[in-house]
Amino acid sequence: MGVLFCRMAEQLYTVASDSETTGEDKSQPSFPDVAIGIDIGTSKCSVAVWDGHQVELLKNTRNQKGMRSYVMFKDDNLSAGVTGGTAQENAHEERDILSGSAIFNMKRLIGRMDTDEVVQASKALPFLVQTLGIGVRPFIAALVNNMWRSTTPEEVLAIFLLELKALVEMHLKHPVRNAVLTIPVAFSRFQQTRIERACAMAGLHVLRLMPEPTAVALLYAQQQQQQLMHDNMGSGIEKIALIFNMGAGYCDVAVTATAGGVSQIRALSGCTIGGEDILQNIMRHVLPNFDSFYAGQTMDRIRSMGLLRIATQDAIHRLANQETVEINVDLGNGQKVSKVLDHSEFEQVNWGIFEKCEKIINQCLLDAKLVPEDINDVMLVGGCSRIPRIRSLVLGLCKKEVSYKNIDTLEAAVAGAALEGAIASGVTDPSGSLDLLTIQATPMNLGIRADGDNFAAIIPRNTTVPARRDMLFTTTQDNQSEALIAVYEGEGERAEDNHLLGYFKITGIPPVPKGSVEISVCMDIDAANVLRVFAGVVKPQGPAIPPFIEVRMPTLDDGHGWCGQALAKMYGKTLDLAVLPKKLQP
């Protein structure tokens, strides 16, 4: 019902914009329609608005800027982490969250299939994550009155956003419609549609989904701009910054070139590792029989796992400032954990995670065609950037002594999102502090399946957005009258290794020998990151050729793991395409 209503609202909005009634809108400004900035973190969430002069981070009733991301299911009422529910103390809150009746880590679960290793790892969480391992949505449920009640990540996120929206509206005293959200670089386009769906359910319209490090880049651009205006130095020189963002669920890296308030994203890379993985590694380390001990989710096991989780989390936090920490938990059933953890042990246990961080930083620098010496500033943001080993690793790779100081580790991304919200809503500031722009880049290759099961990238990753590229393909069979365009996104060489976004058929290809038809596939990404695919026959030309097809991607709704296999089984190679080599290489 909620979804239906919101879809109607969208439709109305679309009609109003298309008929160019913008002039009318301006004549009756009931309220300044500035998009708010939201940073939904895996563990914490924050919201910020442009108040006309600067970015203001909103606090909840408990005076918190970073609100714990969870939704508590209790009897018939739901309460999200925005207000903190009934619990007044943090310790109580944390214990309630881990009681099984709260759903959290939505960002790790949203839009993922049950074969995904991130979903598999989420089984160690106190609420129920049931998987079948066949490429469908996992079953998620919260404990209500000793009963598992099912829900979905989208629904949980929507409830959370609804409460967040209420908080903002209470603060601003007018309704809020548009929002800019930050997302991890590693989010697939399918996951992005899930976030959009959740926002629509909460009555929010997504103006932009911007990768987290690019939001930080925008904030950096603003700071550089203000610095220059203060020093009265004109447009200034170009500065290269590397932004490393590691939160509880995801790790992202961006390299940006900033000058004159324009931040140009040179390269992006990201992966799905974060504090949650570190936490689970340590939990498995201090309790070697972790998996067998928590095999079935009974009430006392959930409780004792909650205790272990809290103790481990606390230990990791303390380890940032201490040489050694002690973990002492009574798990019940005669099982006790007592362990002293020091830095070297911590680093050894999480060795794989640090290695992955290193990999994506190097990848990002390589993609940006830069060497560490080119970097002017290194920014470390996100909760995990407090870990000493992570700090030294990033700074070491960038050959820097210290990181950039003027940004807040936890608030930078949301502040950037609020800035983008103000800019994209058309707000201008006389003092020039909104005279900014982020030029985004695509984080993943986009292409189609061709030459058998290979992946032909049409828009390579790190292409400046808006982008439009086309590529020519040809038929693989004589007299082939139809061709399947299967659109994929990802880094894999083979189509199967990538995310399937959607597919459609080109029909009515004239009956000619294979290889003599030219089929053009053009991909277009606009500034709002919407992908459109245009395809059709360009050679031979004539009135007998069907019109081009334009498809907005992703078209797939669910269970996309199956579709690719089903297509292959049904049609085999009869609808295949091959890449047409360019006639003249430049």
Place this chain on the structure above:
Amino acid sequence: MLGFFGTSAASDLCHLQLGNGSVHHELNRQNNYRQRSVIRCCSTARGRTKDYYKVLGVTVYSTPQEIKGAYRKLQKQHHPDIAGYKGHDYTLLLNEAYKVLMRNLSRHADGKTRAGFGSGYTGDGYSSWNGPVRSQALFVDENKCIGCRECVHHAARTFAMDDDLGSAHVEIQFGDLEQQIQLAVESCPVNCIHWVDSQELPMLEFLSRPQPKEGHGIFGGGWERPRNVFAAAKNFAKRLERVEQELEREQSSRSHGNADCEAETEAQAEARRRAGEELRWKPLVDVWNGLRGWRKGGTDQ
């Protein structure tokens, strides 16, 4: 917000709102879509370098900093975040122009040969090729061209009119059928379309574009193009070769010490250079002489 637009409506909107004639052809997405991609498939990206400089409002001599600055300035005006959806197509063009120009720049950053002298010369032609590269290519002497559009009329895909300069140029080599091209060449009232050697084409095309004139104090300066592009090409080639040789000598003396350098005396080197040059430029000189002879004949009549 834009994500929810009806797609066809949105692109119609952008067509309506774009008034800029020079870029309109580039931007016209759907109506001309097929035609555009046909051109695209036979033209390489650098085939349109000329337009790209215009798009960014920079010159062939602009430094990377200037190009970056111009790009950022234009992005701030036209980026869809600021200008709304109507900025989409223009931003696409900006992105493409920026990419190509920066790539070109990084290409000659490798060899520092052309720093200072002839710094815009990349060794690539401005026109692109339809089909394989042939030994002969078409070249329009833009100084003599009177802008009659005859050639464009006869071979529209090969020739294009530059309305700013008031002269025609070759856009795509062999873009039309041979008969059409021949007709176009013959139709030129001032006979300014020449068949030239493909190897000389890049240099001629480079030189026929306006070059900055060397100024003396406040006098002179500005832009000009050589009155006689063929003579200028000859001159240019000589200078280019000299610079290259100097660099080569420098490198060899650096790598091998002075021992190898003495193997050849100055006079020998000079003779070798001259011989090589003569061989290399003979066809061009022949063409030039032939042309001169032909023109004399014309005036005599």
